[in-house]
Amino acid sequence: MSFDKPKDKKKENSVTTPSSLASVASTTRKPGTNRLGIGLEARGVHAWFGKHHALANVSLDFAAGTVTALIGPSGCGKSTFIRTLNRMHEFIPGAAMAGEVLLDGKDIYEQGTDVTKIRLKIGMVFQKPNPFPSMTIGENVLSGLKLAQLKNANKDELMEECLVRAGLWNEVKDRLNAHGGSLSGGQQQRLCIARALAVNPQVLLMDEPCSALDPGSTLRIEETIKELSETMTIIIVTHNMQQAARVSDFTAFFLADGGPGEMIETAPTSQIFSQPRDKRTENYVTGRFG
Amino acid sequence: MSQTLQNVKPGKPWQPSAKQRVTDFTILFAAVLTSYLIVEFTAMKGKLAYFFLFFLALAIFNLIRGTITRDFMNGSDQFFSVIMLLGMTLVVIPTADILYTVFERGRKGLHAGLLTNDMAMATPSDPITSGGLLHAIIGTFLLVSVALILSVPIGILTALYLTEIKGRFTRPIRFLVQAMSGVPSIVAGLFILSSIVYTITKSYSGFVGSLALTILMIPTIARTAEEVLNLIPNDLREAGVALGGTQWRTVAMVVIPAARSGLITALILGVARIVGETAPILLLTGGGDAVNFNPTSGAMGSLPFYIWKSFLLGTEESITRGWAGLLVLLVLVLILFIMARVLGSRRTK
Numbered sequence: 001m002s003f004d005k006p007k008d009k010k011k012e013n014s015v016t017t018p019s020s021l022a023s024v025a026s027t028t029r030k031p032g033t034n035r036l037g038i039g040l041e042a043r044g045v046h047a048w049f050g051k052h053h054a055l056a057n058v059s060l061d062f063a064a065g066t067v068t069a070l071i072g073p074s075g076c077g078k079s080t081f082i083r084t085l086n087r088m089h090e091f092i093p094g095a096a097m098a099g100e101v102l103l104d105g106k107d108i109y110e111q112g113t114d115v116t117k118i119r120l121k122i123g124m125v126f127q128k129p130n131p132f133p134s135m136t137i138g139e140n141v142l143s144g145l146k147l148a149q150l151k152n153a154n155k156d157e158l159m160e161e162c163l164v165r166a167g168l169w170n171e172v173k174d175r176l177n178a179h180g181g182s183l184s185g186g187q188q189q190r191l192c193i194a195r196a197l198a199v200n201p202q203v204l205l206m207d208e209p210c211s212a213l214d215p216g217s218t219l220r221i222e223e224t225i226k227e228l229s230e231t232m233t234i235i236i237v238t239h240n241m242q243q244a245a246r247v248s249d250f251t252a253f254f255l256a257d258g259g260p261g262e263m264i265e266t267a268p269t270s271q272i273f274s275q276p277r278d279k280r281t282e283n284y285v286t287g288r289f290g
Numbered sequence: 291m292s293q294t295l296q297n298v299k300p301g302k303p304w305q306p307s308a309k310q311r312v313t314d315f316t317i318l319f320a321a322v323l324t325s326y327l328i329v330e331f332t333a334m335k336g337k338l339a340y341f342f343l344f345f346l347a348l349a350i351f352n353l354i355r356g357t358i359t360r361d362f363m364n365g366s367d368q369f370f371s372v373i374m375l376l377g378m379t380l381v382v383i384p385t386a387d388i389l390y391t392v393f394e395r396g397r398k399g400l401h402a403g404l405l406t407n408d409m410a411m412a413t414p415s416d417p418i419t420s421g422g423l424l425h426a427i428i429g430t431f432l433l434v435s436v437a438l439i440l441s442v443p444i445g446i447l448t449a450l451y452l453t454e455i456k457g458r459f460t461r462p463i464r465f466l467v468q469a470m471s472g473v474p475s476i477v478a479g480l481f482i483l484s485s486i487v488y489t490i491t492k493s494y495s496g497f498v499g500s501l502a503l504t505i506l507m508i509p510t511i512a513r514t515a516e517e518v519l520n521l522i523p524n525d526l527r528e529a530g531v532a533l534g535g536t537q538w539r540t541v542a543m544v545v546i547p548a549a550r551s552g553l554i555t556a557l558i559l560g561v562a563r564i565v566g567e568t569a570p571i572l573l574l575t576g577g578g579d580a581v582n583f584n585p586t587s588g589a590m591g592s593l594p595f596y597i598w599k600s601f602l603l604g605t606e607e608s609i610t611r612g613w614a615g616l617l618v619l620l621v622l623v624l625i626l627f628i629m630a631r632v633l634g635s636r637r638t639k
Contacts, residue, residue, distance in 0.1 A: 088532060093456070120534035130525040134547030147535030147543055192529070199534055 037104035039064040039233055040085060040122070040203050045099035046260075047080045047089055054080045056260040057099075060252055062203070067225060067234045069244035069269065072254030072284070077261025078237045079127075081254070082205050085235065086122035087115050103203070120148055123201035127208040129188035131180030131195070138176035140191055144199035158198060166194035167224045186217020193224060204228065206236040210243065222247050241285060245273055253281045317355060321347035345376040392616050399614025408591075410580035414603040418610055423618060425581040426596035429496060430622070432585050433575070433592055434565055436500035437507055442557060444504075445511030449556075452512075453519040454527075454541050464516075471509035478505040479570030487574060494576030496585035499592075502570035511560040518552030519545065551635055558630035565623060568594040593619045 040062040047055035055077035062068050070078045083089040084097055087108060100107045108118045131140045141159045145152055152158055159176070163169040168190040172183070180191055189209060196204060206225070210218040218240075225234055225247045238244050244251050251273075252266040257280075265278045276282045306314065325343035328334060334343070349372035356365030404422045412421030448467065452460055482502040491498060522545050530540030546553065571577070576589030577599060593615055600612030 086532065088528060091528060091531060116531075116534050116536055119532055124532040126525060126529060126532075128525055130523070130529045132526060132529070132544050132548065134544070134550065143530075143543070144533035144535075147530055147533050147539050149539070195529075195533065 037064055037202055039066075039104075040235075041100075041102040041105075042081070042085065043100040043102065045081065045084050045101065046097060047077065047084055048096040049080075049092065050094040053260040055084075056262050058254075058261075058263045060263060060266060062233055062235055062250075064202075064233050065229065065231075066249045067229045067236065067247055068250045068252060069248035070235065070237045070252050070254060071239070071241060071244050072261075072264075073256075074239070075261070076254040076256040078254050079207050080261070081263075082124075082207055082235060082237050085203075086119050086124055086205055088119075088124060116148060120144075120199050121201055122203040122205060123196035123199065124205045125189070125192050125196055125207065125209045127211055129185055129192055129212065131183070131188050131191050133179070133181050135180060136177045137172050137180055137183070137191060140180045141194045141198050144195060148199060150199065162194040162197045163191075165197055165224070165227065166190045167220050167227075168194055184217070186213045186220065189213060189217065189221060190224065193221070197228070201232060203233040203235065206234065208237050208239060211239060218243070241273075245269060253278070253284060255280055255284070313355065317348065317351045320351055321345075345372060345379075348372050349376075389620070392613065392620055395610070395613035396615075396617025399610040399612075400617070404614065404618075408579060408581045409596075414600075414605045414608040416607060418607050418614075421611075423593070423596055423611075423615055425579060425591040426593045426615065427618065427622075428581055428583065429575070429578075429590045429592040429595075430565065430619075432496050432583070432590065433500050433503060433571070434561055436497060436585055437503035437564060438557070438561065440500065440504040441507040441511055441560060445508045445556070445560065446515050446553065448508070448512040449515035449519055450541060452516045454537065454545065467509045467512050467516075470505070471513060473505065473509075474569075475502075475506055475567050476569040476573075478502045479573040481505070482570065483573050493587070494574060494589055495587050496575055496582070496590035499571050499575035499590065500585065502574055503564040503567060506567060506570075507560040507564050510563045511556050514556035514559050515549075515553055518549045518556060521552070522548050554630055554633055558626060561626060562623060565626075566594055566619060568598055571595050572598065593622070 042058055042060045045055065045058045046053070058077075058081055060068075070082065072078050080089065083091075084099075085101055089095050089097055097109070101109060103118070103121060107113075108122075131137075132143055135143060138159055141162050142152075142155055144150075145155070145158075160169060160173075163172065168187060171187060172178075172191075175182075180188060183191060189212075193209070210221055213221070222243065225236065228234060229247075229249075236244075236247065248269045250266060251269045253264045253272065253276075254261055255264050256262070265272065265276060265281045267277070272281065273285055276285060282288075321344050324347040325340050328343050329336075329339050349369050352368040352372055353365040356362075356368040358365075399418055401419045401422075403419065405427065406424055407420075407422030408425035409421045409423070410425070448463065451457065452464055452467075479502045482498050482505070486501060487494070487498055526544050526548060527540055530544040531537065535543065571592050571594055575592060575595065577595035578589030578591050580591075582588050582590050597612050597615040597619070600608045600615060603609075
């Protein structure tokens, strides 16, 4: 198989440099702490499923401590893109990619990189709530520690902290030994967020985390995202433009116009919704198509 | 408000009314009558004629009733309901008959020492109360245990290769496992006889019998386990890997516990496949009459061997012993299945 690798094009196609984004971010919110590093940068990312070219030449920077929303119609490659960011893309048979994803300036696709360490630093919450059915609520929260064989002296404290941060503690504190499946859909999704927080990631990817939830649960999760953005970089895929407007600092618009999905425009969220540069973005955010 | 709430009684409006029950009963009676009349006045005779004529009449009367009261669609719906009932009866009656026969005849062979004595000191024509089948139970238990120890790791690991690793050899291995599940048990027995007994051990033992049973058990376990593991949603595997687990830790901590009850079912189906297996046992174990705790040397009895031998001896007492052995084997299988259900469902609620 041969894929045209866009190595030569990637530099000039880069829309924003991390430093320029970071300066915008610092005006809108506190700059990230040292633990957050300098953030995540995608450089000329392409993705394929077998012969199907799903995503072409996406360059996007995610400054530390910001929330970025990825919007666009179905099938435009948002989810594919987010899965290249923590190397979940390669989990699909027949998948291929090109380009670089830099975490704190280091390519996560570099030969010899320990992929499990990458996924520890870049956590993920999926579209469908997927608590582990064989574990209790408490075990679910701490499952990341066991899976990655991390040591933690005070597990009860960590469990409470994660559940509090995910906004679930008050609802489950009396039944930590119940099974994860006994919770409602919204609670299960917050349990999955708590589970992702327990391994203390720098970046949290959320792939349409609210698409299966009712408005009340959605609101709770949006509050959770706002609280989490103080301490981590968040990238959220959403079909809900109001949600993007509510929770994110930056928004990127994706579109697949017949060919592979592309990133059309990225800007601070208020700008995307008030004065988008690209006509297609304007059509989408004003609801004229998609 | 509370007044009206108290007046409301829970009902089941979808259930048949009294009038429908009367027509149901009339049709049933008419079907019985029809089958009786046809058997009485035509050349068709016997229980089997009664049986099929009754269901045929019932189906046709229901078809007519449904067509008259509603339409042809409803009539044919009722017609096929009766045909399903016929199919169900055709399955249940022989099964129930087998169980009844085994229980009825085996009952006569039960006595106080049945489970504590062996046949070492008893001759075929001894009264039933002498001897027992302790040696056969212990033999079956040992044969199955050794086969389990050998086949469970191989079977489950094969299933994990097919579902989790999905390597280059997935398709040939799946084909091979499917082909293996069709291997006649006598072939497995002859294979072990020629490749192990004649060349290496040069003697019968329980262990070589277990080897043949292992060959029969692996495909059952592997195929059932593969189906069970395929049912585990991919979301869970992705969630485990996204939390920083390696593939092996994700499988061990997330996938296998989620599939636990199904995997236990796979194991039990494997045991059920081999516990009554007779042909390789006849070829390989030697079938002793005394208790033998050592699978690696000496002839080892087992329930299928005991049953086969008892019927072969042909005396009235030994045939009764054979039925008792069948009863014990059936009860053993029943206990196994109940245990599997209890073990498999304990934590998955």
